[in-house]
Amino acid sequence: MxxxxxxxxxxxxxxxxxxxxxxxxxxxxxxxxxxxxxxxxxxxxxxxxxxxxxxxxxxxxxxxxxxxxxxxxxxxxxxxxxxxxxxxxxxxxxxxxxxxxxxxxxxxxxxxxxxxxxxxxDVAVRAHRRLEPKESVPVRLSHVVLNSPDIDATRDWYETHLGFALSDTLASPHMGQVMHFMRCNPQHHSMAIARGPHASLHHISFEMRGLDEYMYGTGRLLRAGVRMIWGPGRHLAGDNTFSYFLDPHGNTVEYTTELEELDEDAWHPHVYDFSQPEVTDQWGTANPMNELVAKESFNDVDRGVFVAPPV
Missing domain, CATH: 3.10.180.10 (2,3-Dihydroxybiphenyl 1,2-Dioxygenase, domain 1)
Structure with missing residues (x-):
């Protein structure tokens, strides 16, 4: 389609x-x-x-x-x-x-x-600027990850109705498939679908200018006392860096950079075994992924399901 x-x-x-x-x-x-x-x-x-x-x-x-x-x-x-x-x-x-x-x-x-x-x-373009070296604020919105009780059905829905394509999948021998990375352009993923106990927001990710700015931003948040639940590290799927924090209402938000750009004509999706530590973090610098880290991003049950916002 x-x-x-x-x-x-x-x-x-x-x-x-x-x-x-x-x-x-x-x-x-x-x-x-x-x-x-x-x-x-x-x-x-x-x-x-x-x-x-x-x-x-x-x-x-x-x-x-x-x-x-x-x-x-x-x-x-x-x-x-x-x-x-x-x-x-x-x-x-x-x-x-x-x-x-x-x-x-x-x-x-x-x-x-x-x-x-x-x-x-036809949304008007906002006047924006090139960020300076060491300026550790987000350049743009990178991607959003959504929790779903049935990630295969949700993946199929987005492929069938909105034309998204599968880039990669995370799975393990014990848990099966737990995340599908979906794209709507050459960026490795603009959206991902994570397996969770209920429909909810998993995390929102923000692109930083580069590695230095990503690390400066991560350090600024740590010094400010913002709780980091996972990172800093670098994923294999998407090849992007990650530092995950909690906002004041328990939503997970991420600083990232260098998300992979794909040749869509030549790309074939991988299934990565996320029980292998180099899959979740190539660098080996982040705290290990475990059930406690995963549960932080299950988030609360979303009360807005099938209820449109008033504005």
Missing amino acids: SRLITHLRHVDLAVPDYDKQRAFYSGVWGLTEVAGDTGISFLAAEGSPEQYVIRLRESEEKRLDLVSFGAATPADVDALAGRLGAAGVTLVGEPGPLATPGGGYGFRFFDLDGRTIEVSA
Whole structure:
């Protein structure tokens, strides 16, 4: 099938302690607040042309509001909406103008697990800049990982309906398959699907300028007392670095850099045995992956499943 999704735009979170989350992301994490209103904040990455990469919304319940992807043209948005509607996918609304920063044209729908997904085109490009050496703030949003009780069914849904392709899989002899890395462009993954006990956010990843900036940022967070659950290290699948932290509401967030770019015509997916330590961390510098580390990213049960966010 033709691929109409081009890239990951932003991830939107609802949080009970809005002020604490806003201070975290616009402070030590290194994003820039570019717009907002009472109980809502839009945060951009300095090196990204996207209007924002994180939206925070004040809510009594913690939830993943939505994941937003880009399309090339409004015609592609319409084509995707028609394709999904014909396949019986529940649309939250028909394609139309967006009222969020940068405007654009898009629509929302529920994925197989009940997450709200948005696809948009013609969003205005934000004025952004090249980060300087040693400037340890995120350049852009790298990828998002989602927990699913049935990763094979969710993988098939994204392949069938949105044209994502499988890049690699993590598995072990004792646990079977635990993560599928999915791409919508030559980047190794814009999204991954992790096996978890319930549908929820696994982690959000932010690209840094380079290895030095990645390490400076990791050190800044450690000095600020932010809890790091895993890292620093370098994965085999995707060949990217990783430092995983917890935000104030227990969502896992990652600093990364140097995520692999693939030759899509020549690429064949691997199945990596993640029980081998060099698979989870090529460098051998991170604390060992174990059940306690894995459970940190199971996150809370998402109360927003099959319930579209109010904004």
